[in-house]
Amino acid sequence: MTEQQVRELVVSTARAWLGKNERDGSHREIIDLYNAHKPLARGYAVKYTDAWCATFVSAVAIKCGLSDIMPLECGCEAMISLYRSHAVSRWEEDESITPQPGDVVFYDWQDSGSGDDRGAADHVGIVSSVSGRVLKVIEGNFSNSVKERTLEVNGKYLRGFGLPAYYTKTDNKEDFDMDINEARKQLTSCADTGDTPSAWAKEAAEYCKRKGIFNGDGAGNFGWQQPITREAVACIIYRALEAAGALGNLSDV
Numbered sequence: 001m002t003e004q005q006v007r008e009l010v011v012s013t014a015r016a017w018l019g020k021n022e023r024d025g026s027h028r029e030i031i032d033l034y035n036a037h038k039p040l041a042r043g044y045a046v047k048y049t050d051a052w053c054a055t056f057v058s059a060v061a062i063k064c065g066l067s068d069i070m071p072l073e074c075g076c077e078a079m080i081s082l083y084r085s086h087a088v089s090r091w092e093e094d095e096s097i098t099p100q101p102g103d104v105v106f107y108d109w110q111d112s113g114s115g116d117d118r119g120a121a122d123h124v125g126i127v128s129s130v131s132g133r134v135l136k137v138i139e140g141n142f143s144n145s146v147k148e149r150t151l152e153v154n155g156k157y158l159r160g161f162g163l164p165a166y167y168t169k170t171d172n173k174e175d176f177d178m179d180i181n182e183a184r185k186q187l188t189s190c191a192d193t194g195d196t197p198s199a200w201a202k203e204a205a206e207y208c209k210r211k212g213i214f215n216g217d218g219a220g221n222f223g224w225q226q227p228i229t230r231e232a233v234a235c236i237i238y239r240a241l242e243a244a245g246a247l248g249n250l251s252d253v
Helices: 003-015 028-036 053-064 076-085 180-188 199-210 230-243
Strands: 090-092 104-107 123-131 134-142 145-152 158-163
Touching: 003 053, 003 123, 003 134, 028 053, 053 076, 053 123, 053 134, 076 090, 076 104, 076 123, 076 158
Parallel strands: none
Antiparallel strands: 090 158, 104 123, 104 158, 123 134, 134 145
């Protein structure tokens, strides 16, 4: 299975629940699936009367068998915390990026629309399609139902993104002994708040962020114009080959 196919699986699973709602009780199927998966996040069983947007995203992950890269939670802020600390999946603070289908989008309904929003997340959904600067997102608990929302890239109310490491689920993924946390530490050791890539490198930088080739410090810092160690370069090359599915084709590295 390719990364694209894994993303399509997530979107199609979310899409299959469109129309489930509180009025006729059909949303209970989603909550029951979440509650049946053990251990429960923070030991809490979601009630049918609770807000269930994060529960919906988690249920999609469970049904797809991707709970190892899509952190399970019934609360938005708690889910963000899990993305921040995850070994391979990651939190993207920069809400101006263009996500991909299958990425997880968080909202802050108190966002003023001015500057970078750092408020608390109120809602969450799964990106279902991207066309130019138009996003579509499938969300649970959208007016008490599963519905699809249309919005603009970098639009008002966007808080940030959870980026599951779908590339780890491809057929080309190879086992390796690298300490991923140490690699991340090296890649972000020279992070500098406010550091942004030059205009000519912005597209390439965003691509590397999406693919997990570069991982920031969880607060949107990447140290784009800072020095880099040779061991960090080695990690970058490895991740680039991994993202391209080329590791298995190298006989001697």
